Amino acid sequence: FSTLAINQEYIESMQFEVIAQDPKSKARAGKITTPHGEILTPIFMPVGTAGTVKAVHQRELENDIKAQIILGNTYHLYLRPGIELLKKAGGLHRFNGWKRPILTDSGGYQVYSLTENRQITEEGVFFKSHIDGSKHFFTPEKVMDIERAIGADIIMALDECTPYPCDYAYAKQSMEMTHRWLKRCIRRIEETEPLYGYEQTLFPIVQGSVYKDLRQASAEFVAACECDGNAIGGLSVGEPAELMYEMTELVCDLLPKDKPRYLMGVGTPANLLECIALGVDMFDCVMPTRNARNGMLFTTQGIINIRNKKWQEDFSPIDEPLGGYVSTFYSKAYLRHLIMNKEILGAQIASVHNLTFYLWLVNQAREHILAGDFYEWKKQILPIVSQRL
Amino acid sequence: FSTLAINQEYIESMQFEVIAQDPKSKARAGKITTPHGEILTPIFMPVGTAGTVKAVHQRELENDIKAQIILGNTYHLYLRPGIELLKKAGGLHRFNGWKRPILTDSGGYQVYSLTENRQITEEGVFFKSHIDGSKHFFTPEKVMDIERAIGADIIMALDECTPYPCDYAYAKQSMEMTHRWLKRCIRRIEETEPLYGYEQTLFPIVQGSVYKDLRQASAEFVAACECDGNAIGGLSVGEPAELMYEMTELVCDLLPKDKPRYLMGVGTPANLLECIALGVDMFDCVMPTRNARNGMLFTTQGIINIRNKKWQEDFSPIDEPLGGYVSTFYSKAYLRHLIMNKEILGAQIASVHNLTFYLWLVNQAREHILAGDFYEWKKQILPIVSQRL
Ligand SMILES: [Zn+2]
Ligand SMILES: [Zn+2]
Numbered sequence: 001f002s003t004l005a006i007n008q009e010y011i012e013s014m015q016f017e018v019i020a021q022d023p024k025s026k027a028r029a030g031k032i033t034t035p036h037g038e039i040l041t042p043i044f045m046p047v048g049t050a051g052t053v054k055a056v057h058q059r060e061l062e063n064d065i066k067a068q069i070i071l072g073n074t075y076h077l078y079l080r081p082g083i084e085l086l087k088k089a090g091g092l093h094r095f096n097g098w099k100r101p102i103l104t105d106s107g108g109y110q111v112y113s114l115t116e117n118r119q120i121t122e123e124g125v126f127f128k129s130h131i132d133g134s135k136h137f138f139t140p141e142k143v144m145d146i147e148r149a150i151g152a153d154i155i156m157a158l159d160e161c162t163p164y165p166c167d168y169a170y171a172k173q174s175m176e177m178t179h180r181w182l183k184r185c186i187r188r189i190e191e192t193e194p195l196y197g198y199e200q201t202l203f204p205i206v207q208g209s210v211y212k213d214l215r216q217a218s219a220e221f222v223a224a225c226e227c228d229g230n231a232i233g234g235l236s237v238g239e240p241a242e243l244m245y246e247m248t249e250l251v252c253d254l255l256p257k258d259k260p261r262y263l264m265g266v267g268t269p270a271n272l273l274e275c276i277a278l279g280v281d282m283f284d285c286v287m288p289t290r291n292a293r294n295g296m297l298f299t300t301q302g303i304i305n306i307r308n309k310k311w312q313e314d315f316s317p318i319d320e321p322l323g324g325y326v327s328t329f330y331s332k333a334y335l336r337h338l339i340m341n342k343e344i345l346g347a348q349i350a351s352v353h354n355l356t357f358y359l360w361l362v363n364q365a366r367e368h369i370l371a372g373d374f375y376e377w378k379k380q381i382l383p384i385v386s387q388r389l
Numbered sequence: 390f391s392t393l394a395i396n397q398e399y400i401e402s403m404q405f406e407v408i409a410q411d412p413k414s415k416a417r418a419g420k421i422t423t424p425h426g427e428i429l430t431p432i433f434m435p436v437g438t439a440g441t442v443k444a445v446h447q448r449e450l451e452n453d454i455k456a457q458i459i460l461g462n463t464y465h466l467y468l469r470p471g472i473e474l475l476k477k478a479g480g481l482h483r484f485n486g487w488k489r490p491i492l493t494d495s496g497g498y499q500v501y502s503l504t505e506n507r508q509i510t511e512e513g514v515f516f517k518s519h520i521d522g523s524k525h526f527f528t529p530e531k532v533m534d535i536e537r538a539i540g541a542d543i544i545m546a547l548d549e550c551t552p553y554p555c556d557y558a559y560a561k562q563s564m565e566m567t568h569r570w571l572k573r574c575i576r577r578i579e580e581t582e583p584l585y586g587y588e589q590t591l592f593p594i595v596q597g598s599v600y601k602d603l604r605q606a607s608a609e610f611v612a613a614c615e616c617d618g619n620a621i622g623g624l625s626v627g628e629p630a631e632l633m634y635e636m637t638e639l640v641c642d643l644l645p646k647d648k649p650r651y652l653m654g655v656g657t658p659a660n661l662l663e664c665i666a667l668g669v670d671m672f673d674c675v676m677p678t679r680n681a682r683n684g685m686l687f688t689t690q691g692i693i694n695i696r697n698k699k700w701q702e703d704f705s706p707i708d709e710p711l712g713g714y715v716s717t718f719y720s721k722a723y724l725r726h727l728i729m730n731k732e733i734l735g736a737q738i739a740s741v742h743n744l745t746f747y748l749w750l751v752n753q754a755r756e757h758i759l760a761g762d763f764y765e766w767k768k769q770i771l772p773i774v775s776q777r778l
Contacts, residue, residue: 051726055733059714081726088702089722095704097718313477315484325448329486333478337440337470344444344736 013199014154014228016260022368024375026252026279029366032229032260034101034153035198036093039068041260041281042365044272044358045103047289050076051096054289055347056355058097064324065355066363069153070098071284074146075107078136079129083149091151091196103284104152106143106205109161109233109265120160122177140184144192144202151196156231156264157185159205164238171209178207179221186225203262205233206251210243219254230255231262232280236271245274252279269298269361269385273378276365288358292350295339298357299327302387306336306350318353322360326352361385402588403543403617405649411757413764415641415668418755421618421649423490423542424587425482428457430649430670431754433661433747434492436678439465440485443678444736445744447486453713454744455752458542459487460673463535464496467525468518472538480540480585492673493541495532498550498622498654509549511566529573533581533591540585545620545653546574548594553627560598567596568610575614592651594622595640599632608643619644620651621669625660634663641668658687658750658774662767665754677747681739684728687746688716691776695725695739707742711749715741750774 015033022028032039046053046061048070053061061067072092077083081095089095092102111118111127118127124139140158147155159178162171182204189202204222208214222230232251235244248263255261262282263275272283288298297304299319304311311332318335319327326349338346368377404422411417421428435442435450437459442450450456461481466472470484478484481491500507500516507516513528529547536544548567551560571593578591593611597603611619621640624633637652644650651671652664661672677687686693688708693700700721707724708716715738727735757766 050730050732051723052732052734055737057715057734057737058718080730081722085702085722085726089704089720095720095723095726097720097723313474315478326446329447331478331484331486333470333474334440334484334486337474337484341439341469343439343441344733345441345446347733348444348446348737 014201016229016258018258020370020372022277022374023372025277025378026249027276027365027369027374028279028281029369030260030281032101032281034069034201036099036101036153037068039101040363040366042272042276042362042369043068043282044362045069045071045282045284046355046358047071047073047284047286048096048098048102049073050080051092053351053355055293055344055351056289060352061098061355062100064326064352066359067100067355069101069103072102072104072150072152073107073110074104074143074150075110077104077150078107078146079131083146086151087149087195091149093151101154102150102152103154104147104150104156105264106147106156106158107138108143108158111138112161122180124158140181141188144185144188148192148195148200151194152200153198154201154203154229157182157202157204159207159233161234161237162207162209164210166209168209168211168214171207171211171214175207175209175214175218178205179218182222182225186227201228203227203229203231205231205264206255207234208247209234210239210247212247212250215247215250216254219251223255227259229260229262231264233264235263236266236285241271241274244271245278248275248280249278269358270382272358272361273365273382273385276362277375277378283362288354289351292354293347295336295346295350297350298354298385299389300357300360300385302384302389304332304389306332306339311336318349319357322353322357324353324356327356403590405618405647407647409759409761411666411763412761414666414767415638416665416754416758416763417668417670418758419649419670421490421670423458423590425488425490425542426457428490429752429755431661431665431751431758432457432671433751434458434460434671434673435744435747436460436462436673436675437485437487437491438462439469440481442740442744444682444733444740445678449741450487450744451489453715453741455748456489456744458490458492461491461493461539461541462496462499463493463532463539464499466493466539467496467535468520472535475540476538476584480538482540490543491539491541492543493536493539493545494653495536495545495547496527497532497547500527501550511569513547529570530577533574533577537581537584537589540583541589542587543590543592543618546571546591546593548596548622550623550626551596551598553599555598557598557600557603560596560600560603564596564598564603564607567594568607571611571614575616590617592616592618592620594620594653595644596623597636598623599628599636601636601639604636604639605643608640612644616648618649618651620653622653624652625655625674630660630663633660634667637664637669638667658747659771661747661750662754662771662774665751666764666767672751677743678740681743682736684725684735684739686739687743687774688778689746689749689774691773691778693721693778695721695728700725707738708746711742711746713745716745
């Protein structure tokens with residue numbers, strides 16, 4: 001189809017609709033409409049670091065995992081393949097062939113992880129590439145331009161993600177800078193146009209570390225910006241789970257009900273279920289893919305470390321009840337053999353399996369929210385999916 | 390289906406039928422029938438080293454690549470996952486889920502490559518594992534027992550694969566030992582039963598380095614053993630291509646016409662076409678998968694080094710005329726990005742593509758033999774598939 005057809009079909013910006021609300025928790029089922037199609041929430045978004053969800057084919061994402069939206073990392077894409085190439089390709093969708101929605105982070109998280117090789121100022125952040133040591137400078141404006149060039153449907157504001165623990169004074173000052181950066185991001189997006197004929201939606205990010213008053217102030221500031229969706233950042237960075245849940249609940253209660261809420265970088269299956277119950281609609285995490293490559297499997301029966309000798313002679317399928325090709329075709333013993341011997345196919349099987357499980361889990365959550373029994377279902381399934389087998 | 394059903398269906402040992410003969414060359418089209426189904430020749434067999442064709446799912450082998458038979462390496466499978474585990478699994482087919490024919494080599498080639506860590510005697514070969522340095526001893530009898538346990542449809546005799554160059558005296562003495570080992574292999578197979586209810590077929594291997602009289606003697610010795618298929622070993626080990634073709638032709642002419650001929654470890658697309666013309670029916674080589682992981686692509690238009698900067702902004706499909714998912718869905722620029730950045734998906738795409746091309750090439754050869762114009766087709770396509778783009 002032609003560019004004109006894309007424009008006509010995709011002229012609207014992102015829409016969100018709450019379809020059902022769980023009676024005994026704050027969980028809700030919704031639908032996000034983007035220029036690249038619909039996303040049914042709650043949703044988990046596989047992380048496609050440098051334009052590829054590691055070890056997974058695009059058709060496996062679509063047909064096996066049933067991913068509805070994937071992430072791209074601005075930091076990685078900016079360094080490789082680079083923004084000029086992505087522009088020539090016509091954006092990330094055209095470059096990697098993924099036709100459904102994409103969300104890009106701001107690159108901030110990766111830059112701050114370069115602890116010795118970055119310096120944060122009011123204007124922006126200097127950093128040295130982890131690849132070749134080359135020097136770069138990200139400002140809120142520059143990151144918006146980069147995210148325009150990548151062309152994701154949902155783009156994240158540049159924030160500072162504070163570490164844990166973080167003293168109150170630093171957390172407050174950092175949050176305030178994040179707010180000023182947010183205003184600059186919003187202005188830049190208002191001043192510029194998308195490059196590929198469809199709208200992009202900016203999500204601001206709530207910060208404030210583990211301090212209730214800061215989280216409240218940040219949530220109120222972010223809510224007042226009236227963006228079409230909002231994110232919670234700076235959690236799942238080492239703090240106790242209970243503290244993460246407390247902050248998530250506090251922030252969810254302050255963010256508008258009629259906008260999707262995205263909890264960044266979370267988490268385990270248990271984290272997802274608990275945070276869905278607190279009103280979170282969107283999640284992302286490298287855990288299902290990164291841990292897969294190390295042999296940790298999330299299954300309908302619990303968590304498996306496939307490197308453990310107990311699986312050596314277990315010729316049963318990886319996860320029969322989950323269904324799907326990799327989880328029912330390959331045995332635990334075979335997958336163990338592949339992972340122990342660092343065979344690429346092991347990473348492929350485990351990655352597709354874990355992502356299939358994560359998408360199954362959020363889809364099950366959605367079904368139970370729609371059926372009105374999410375709370376009871378969560379209580380029953382949480383100990384099962386959290387147990388170590 | 391039950392074990393009984395397998396026994397009834399698969400009671401016959403391997404069959405071979407020549408279906409057509411090219412009028413202007415020695416190329417022939419045939420059909421091998423094994424306990425795990427039919428193989429249409431000439432055929433290329435992807436190498437599944439340790440029970441996995443690296444970076445390729447079993448369903449991709451079947452549906453995308455259209456592989457008819459794959460290889461397993463006895464040396465690798467013996468070390469990992471080990472013979473006891475394979476026995477418990479019920480053989481390699483049950484272990485890795487590949488339901489079509491499998492061929493196993495004897496492990497000899499890998500053992501001899503451990504130059505400093507092996508010692509050949511009349512009785513057999515001592516070697517130290519490349520993994521943990523543990524000591525092992527392979528005799529012809531032991532290798533037959535191991536290949537029984539792996540359970541491939543076609544199993545190779547233990548031989549000594551001489552290097553190139555190799556002096557005449559060593560080549561002669563080595564060939565004679567290979568012949569004595571062959572007799573011991575045949576005896577062991579006659580004395581033992583298959584473990585999984587279907588017959589296994591032993592292929593002897595012609596040796597003799599690049600010496601015509603030795604090759605002739607070895608081919609005659611092997612032919613006289615009256616096995617159901619025969620192999621040519623010790624070529625493609627560094628000698629000039631012309632010498633390889635000369636030895637292959639000499640041996641093919643002496644091996645029985647009514648048995649399949651397998652040229653081991655060969656080779657490039659050009660090598661395959663030339664050797665099909667000399668009467669070879671079966672090939673294997675790690676080149677399409679190993680080179681894929683390094684970014685070398687074999688295509689219908691020629692050979693591509695995807696790391697070359699000239700492909701950086703080429704957003705056209707990898708190989709549109711070849712067809713199939715990976716070759717038409719992903720662009721050269723995207724694959725280059727993945728390979729340059731050592732992304733696993735790059736190895737996956739390139740491996741599936743190269744194997745799809747190899748299987749397409751031998752299938753095209755077969756079609757043209759059946760049509761009677763193989764010689765003309767080969768003359769036309771050889772410079773195309775051999776050129777560097
Ligand atoms: Zn995470
Ligand atoms: Zn080879």
